Amino acid sequence: MKKVFGRPKSLTKDPFTYCPGCHHGIAHRLVAEVLDEFGIREKTIGISPVGCAVFTYAFFDCDMICAAHGRAPSVATGMKRSKPDSIVFTYQGDGDLAAIGMGEIVHTANRGESITVIFINNAIYGMTGGQMAPTTLVGQVTQTSPYGRDPKTMGYPIKVAEMLSTLKGVAYISRVALSKPAYVLKAKKAIRKAFQSQIEGKGFSLVEILSTCPTNWGLSPIEASKWLEENMIPYYPLGEFKTPEEVS
Amino acid sequence: MAKIVVDEERCKGCELCIPACPKHIMVMSKKFNKKGYYPAKQVKPEECTGCAFCAMVCPDIAIEVFK
Numbered sequence A: 001m002k003k004v005f006g007r008p009k010s011l012t013k014d015p016f017t018y019c020p021g022c023h024h025g026i027a028h029r030l031v032a033e034v035l036d037e038f039g040i041r042e043k044t045i046g047i048s049p050v051g052c053a054v055f056t057y058a059f060f061d062c063d064m065i066c067a068a069h070g071r072a073p074s075v076a077t078g079m080k081r082s083k084p085d086s087i088v089f090t091y092q093g094d095g096d097l098a099a100i101g102m103g104e105i106v107h108t109a110n111r112g113e114s115i116t117v118i119f120i121n122n123a124i125y126g127m128t129g130g131q132m133a134p135t136t137l138v139g140q141v142t143q144t145s146p147y148g149r150d151p152k153t154m155g156y157p158i159k160v161a162e163m164l165s166t167l168k169g170v171a172y173i174s175r176v177a178l179s180k181p182a183y184v185l186k187a188k189k190a191i192r193k194a195f196q197s198q199i200e201g202k203g204f205s206l207v208e209i210l211s212t213c214p215t216n217w218g219l220s221p222i223e224a225s226k227w228l229e230e231n232m233i234p235y236y237p238l239g240e241f242k243t244p245e246e247v248s
Numbered sequence B: 001m002a003k004i005v006v007d008e009e010r011c012k013g014c015e016l017c018i019p020a021c022p023k024h025i026m027v028m029s030k031k032f033n034k035k036g037y038y039p040a041k042q043v044k045p046e047e048c049t050g051c052a053f054c055a056m057v058c059p060d061i062a063i064e065v066f067k
């Protein structure tokens, strides 16, 4: 018998520090598999965020830099420009990318920097204990929206994939989920296309991954996956928002 | 012929692999691991098709699949 599924080489042996059932681990595995399949681990530089995924520097077995909160796209820009032959990706949560780092991501995308962004949208700040994120759904209860998010005072949840796909410098943007095997397979394809866009020098690429935070949503992992499918997917539709013809 | 191996010490007992298995042969153990989680295990190994659905949704890469 041959091993047909196991740990990708682009991950270290360290066990993930995430809570049981948190989708961050699935996202890590998919990115690592893509690095393995393209054979680019040796020339890849990852930028880890501030948030639960801060420890990605210990999990990905490639060069890693840890950026200040929200600044990963700017660090990635510097890295890619000074080493244009490298493959550069950022891995960022929705607090990191869509709140404190919204300026960085918009301008990095607009400049068409040839980097790949893995954007984890779990509709909450995970690491700091469950505060409202720009992506928190209307009516969703968090530590800082105890009566539910009220758009009158808190605005509406931001659709990052749609918003950034209006920018000319962007080559590839899609939104995926990880709550069931069929979605995981599609997510892998999207991450491949994003890295392929970068390898072919097409410009900026981003995959928004709808992800669970069972701990701060106050749900079991199975309930959290169901909540994501029933509440997040209707508001954040899955699919591709921008593709360069050659990778579609 | 297919089989899976669950790394009991990596498993965090999240149960996501249970509904993912189309053959309904993943269950939770009654004995806990060193971290205090009840790991997943397979029953009726002869029914496993090696589809790897259980492994695909495992956030801790605790399942290996052989075919």
Ligand SMILES: Cc1ncc(C[n+]2csc(CCOP(=O)(O)OP(=O)(O)O)c2C)c(N)n1
Pocket (backbone or CB within 6 Å): A050, A051, A052, A053, A069, A092, A093, A094, A095, A096, A097, A100, A120, A122, A124, A125, A126, A127, A128, A133, A213
């Ligand atoms: C400059 C700065 N401001 C605030 C913080 C506190 N902080 C740490 S993580 C975080 C948000 C994390 O949420 P998210 O990016 O959604 O990632 P998750 O933990 O959900 O994966 C914040 C506000 C910080 N570390 N640095």
Ligand code: SF4
Pocket (backbone or CB within 6 Å): A017, A018, A019, A022, A023, A024, A052, A122, A126, A127, A212, A213, A214, A215, A216
């Ligand atoms: S707090 Fe939420 S996002 Fe962070 S590891 Fe736990 S479940 Fe995942």
Ligand code: SF4
Pocket (backbone or CB within 6 Å): B004, B020, B021, B022, B023, B024, B025, B026, B042, B047, B048, B049, B050, B051, B052, B053, B054, B055, B065
């Ligand atoms: S490989 Fe498929 S059939 Fe076998 S235990 Fe996993 S999900 Fe079930």
Ligand code: SF4
Pocket (backbone or CB within 6 Å): A021, B006, B010, B011, B012, B013, B014, B015, B016, B017, B018, B039, B040, B054, B057, B058, B059, B060, B061, B062, B063
């Ligand atoms: S999905 Fe993985 S971590 Fe969760 S119970 Fe199954 S084997 Fe354990």
